[in-house]
Structure formats: C-alpha cells, structure tokens
Amino acid sequence: MSRERRPAATLHIDWTLCDGRGLCTELLPERLARDEWGYPLARDGSGGDVPLAASQLEAARDAVALCPRLALTLRKD
Amino acid sequence: MNEALWALGRGTGVVALLLLTVSVVLGIVTRSGRPLLGLPRFSVTLVHRNSSLLASVFLVIHIVSLFFDSYAQLRVVDFFVPFLGAAKPFWLGLGTLALDLMLAIIVTSLLRRWIGRRVFRVVHWFTYALWPVALAHSIGNGSDGTSVWFLALALASVVLVAVAVAWRVSANFIEFGNARKGETR
Numbered sequence A: 001m002s003r004e005r006r007p008a009a010t011l012h013i014d015w016t017l018c019d020g021r022g023l024c025t026e027l028l029p030e031r032l033a034r035d036e037w038g039y040p041l042a043r044d045g046s047g048g049d050v051p052l053a054a055s056q057l058e059a060a061r062d063a064v065a066l067c068p069r070l071a072l073t074l075r076k077d
Numbered sequence B: 001m002n003e004a005l006w007a008l009g010r011g012t013g014v015v016a017l018l019l020l021t022v023s024v025v026l027g028i029v030t031r032s033g034r035p036l037l038g039l040p041r042f043s044v045t046l047v048h049r050n051s052s053l054l055a056s057v058f059l060v061i062h063i064v065s066l067f068f069d070s071y072a073q074l075r076v077v078d079f080f081v082p083f084l085g086a087a088k089p090f091w092l093g094l095g096t097l098a099l100d101l102m103l104a105i106i107v108t109s110l111l112r113r114w115i116g117r118r119v120f121r122v123v124h125w126f127t128y129a130l131w132p133v134a135l136a137h138s139i140g141n142g143s144d145g146t147s148v149w150f151l152a153l154a155l156a157s158v159v160l161v162a163v164a165v166a167w168r169v170s171a172n173f174i175e176f177g178n179a180r181k182g183e184t185r
Helices: A023-027 A054-066 B002-030 B041-067 B076-080 B089-110 B117-124 B127-141 B148-168
Strands: A009-013 A032-034 A040-042 A049-052 A072-076
Touching: A009 A054, A023 A032, A023 A054, A023 B041, A049 A054, A054 A072, A054 B041, B002 B041, B002 B127, B002 B148, B041 B076, B041 B089, B076 B089, B089 B117, B089 B127, B127 B148
Parallel strands: none
Antiparallel strands: A009 A049, A009 A072, A032 A040
C-alpha cells in the first residue's frame, strides 16, 4: 500500500449536534454536499467519518473551528 | 494632552459601538444558516468574530484613554463595579455594566470548546442586553451623545438591529426550515 493512498485524517461529524448550517459544506465542497434538508452528506458515502486528503486539512481545521454547533472533530489516523 | 485623551476616548467609544452593532447584526443573521449579500456562511461568522474582536480593542483604548483623562474622573473600581462613578454615575454605570457583560461574553466565547455549547449560548444571549445598554451609555454619557450626527448613527443602528431581530423571529428565517418541517412545497 502506498502511503499517499491513505487518508491524512478523518473529519468526524457528530450527528447529535449537527444542525445543517452549511459552513462545512462550503469549506469542503470536494468532500461534502448537502442533503435536501441542508445536512452535510459525504460525497463518497462515508457517512459521519469523512476521509480527508492532506490538501483538505487546512479547510477541515477551519470547518472545525467555525462550526456553530461544535459538531466536527478532526481525527488524525 | 487631556484634550487628546478626551478626543481618543470619544472617538474609540463611537467606533466600538458601531463595530458592536455590526457584530450583533451578523451574529443574529448568521443563525439563519444563509449566506449574506454574497458573503459565504463561514465569512459571515468570521466577520462576526472579527468585528467583536476589533470592538474589544477599541473598547480597551476607550476605557484606558478616559482613565487618564482628568475630566472623566474614572477610578479602577468604575471599570468593573457599576454606578459608583464620580461624574454622571448612572450613564457611566451603564458603560461599566456593558463592559462586565462584554467580558463574560468574550471569556465564554474563547472557552466555547471547553465549557460546552449550552453555557456559551446562554451567556451569548446577554448580548441582547449588552447592546442596548452600550447604546444608552453612549447617548447619555458621550460628549457627542446628543449631537445630531451621533443620534442619526444611533437611529440607523437601532433600525439595523431591529430589522435583524424581526427577520430572526419571522417564520422563514431558518434555511431549509420549511423542508425540515415537512412543508416541501
């Protein structure tokens, strides 16, 4: 397995906190879409643990800091 | 020197109030989850935070410059305990009260991640008290408080905040609100 194939980190969405305010979907458009109620939807179908490439870490950190519901955590693998 | 401190104290007070108005309005509208005037959602939040930060900086300059101004007769106790002031104790006390509220809101905002969302939100609601108290302080205590240009600015600020609050309590405020209530059409 080559190292760059593995995700650099995982963005965990706590669904009990998420209110679909849309900040994370703006910051990580390659990773997150919105469902018909405005909640984030992982484009790869990964659900509440979204794998991130190294180039998306910066945007993910912003999303974690700016989420109005504190629903996001960044997990380094 | 006194003249300069006094001018600095007046000017920074007015700027702090206007920045606070911007922050309050953006803080209210960001709750809708909608972008605002072409600003993406995360930018609305960032401008909300940064205008509060800037307001705090101007507030510090406002207080420190008037502390060294002999006419205002401020003592250290007047920074934190309201209504004890030597000059215009009531109107000064409102400023002190606003500062106390502001400190509580700043501290809970910075510690949001550790104290949890509930405490953060309850304390943050006190902004609805802070802003009118600060406005009353600026009109009642300010050397320019009852001049036409300042009252015009104050009126514009009141209108802005009132419009934001009216939108906040209206039925269509929350983005996707209708879809979430099941009223898809």
